[in-house]
Amino acid sequence: MNDLRSLKILVADDTDTDRLILETIVRKEGHQVFSAKNGLEAVAIFQQEHPDIVLLDALMPEMDGFDAARQIKNLAGDELVPIIFLTSLQDTDSLVHCLDAGGDDFLSKPYNRVILKAKIKSFNRMRGLHNTMITQRDQLAQHHQRLLQEQAVAKQVFDNVAHSGCLNASNVRYFLSSLAVFNGDVVVAGIRPNGNMMVLLGDFTGHGLPAAIGAMPLASTFYGMVNKGFSMSDVLCEINKKLKTILPIGLFCCATMIDFNFRRKRIKVWNGGLPAGMIYRHLDRSVIPLRSTHLPLGVLPEKSFKDDVQLYDLDEGDRIFMWSDGIHEARNPAGDMYGEERLLEVLAQANEPAIIFDEILTSVKNFIGSGEQDDDLSMIEIRMDAPEHLQHPNHYFVHQQQQLPVEWELRFEVKPTSFKSFDPLSFLLNILTEEPDLRSFSGSLYTILAELYSNALEHGVLGLSGDIKKSPEGFAEYYAQREKLLNEIATGFVHIYFAYSSNIDGGSLTLRVEDSGAGFDYSALQGKPLSTIGYSGRGIGIVEKLCKTVRYYGSGNKVEVVFAWVNDD
């Protein structure tokens, strides 16, 4: 591009001597010369030869240099074809006329070889820069086009995940820009097996792809867990853990999550870092802000994450509004932000609850006016409704079905050949936690199962005495004996029996463990907490705390505990 040898230069001048001199100079500089005697010829040769630089006399017959310059610039389009006017014109008007017609410079008579050479070099350099600029502009346009395509694909994938929920339920209204996910905003809503609706509005830090990338795991975790009936705490903890793991430092998600229990007309709210949502009570037109009391999702490590929630009892027809900071930070032409006060003012002035949502949007849009339209307003309204009134095209709000009692029993026996190698605990725990109601108690259930099973195996089947463990040395002795007996054992059993019963208000799990051992005299224990007499060390005390009842019977080789819970969500 900077090889001056390769330039094609068009010389247009009607004066033979002037043209002859210029042709000779240009040719001697090593360029290829094309000559024209007037403007018409110049334009024709330009179309044919596409010269790199044009030297154009201003006053010529047929077509003057001004018209020729205009036509050549027009033909050149995006390409920079420098036009240098050959002129002995001196007056300002004529020179301006040359530039207006598209001229880039002048060369005055008498011609000066050194100056002409310098100008050609300079314009060639400019052509190079211009070409680079055009190439980069085209690349930029291509990149931008590709970015838009990629965003469209990403948005499609995201929408498939995010909109699998119940955002279209009859009690939900929401406003989201079409590419909200690239503004970092995400709204997901799902129905739990018990009929509760769970809604999460999140606002990731940043914009574009980095902001969108966390939305995917958030949405898939949310739906995976909500559909299986996990509690709000579990869902929040899991999302927090996942985001903490995958997002770089400084990227996190401000979020409000609400669990709607339509049967009890109660909501549970967790807000980490989002502007306060609002409860609008239609009976007394009061407004209750749902302020952030936590750090955003993805900030705290698992162990310090706080999942405590606020409970509110609502009336049918009350509305909950949630929004990201797009509304609060919307600016008017003067640069002021919309802010929470204006929001509260709209709510205070509201006469008809059903149109508050529209009134807020209108108010924000009027406020922005001719100001810069930030396309990242996200808002959602959920109405507390009677369960039987809720409708959704793809969801059945199967509340009746879910309210039916569920009862089952399960018997399980561990055989002597398996005592040493088989651990029934995680196996059984997996079965138990298939029940949505039991899912959030998996830790407690494991503790109970583990304690009862090891008592049955070690004190019952193997006949080991807990007394051995009372001294520090005893521990090692106890486990040595245990190991030895497990290797020798050829008879015996542990029976495990579960009886599960639940309804919408709660339920119970009865757990009976029977072993093939001799049992023990439990008559002294009846009516007293087992832990008070130091029976079997520490474990059984915990079981007593976790269970409603603990009862021994038979020869002391059977124990029955009842684990009970109350559904509060």
Place this chain on the structure above:
Amino acid sequence: MSVTQHISYDALNSLKEVMEDDFNFLIETFLHDSEDRLGKLHELLGGDDVDAIRRASHSFKGSCSNLGALRLASLCAALERKAFDRNIADLAVDLAEIEEEFLIVKQIMLDFLAH
């Protein structure tokens, strides 16, 4: 008036250097074209197309300056100026001065070629 007020030898020498073998042809073309131009100017002076006079003298001025005919170029510039200002009173006087100057330039150039 010394010769260098009519002609810039620097200009002629550098042209000769650039044009090499074409230098003679260039001078001959200039002298021939200039005679045509003078004839054309005579015709125009008989008519009333002042703008054509302006353009012809402008073009003549350009080629004179390229050939180093300094005084001839400035006489053409004066004619161009008058035509531009529509000051057509004594254009024939100006043209006569130009013709006189051209004859001097022609002689100097022919001498230069013969040198």
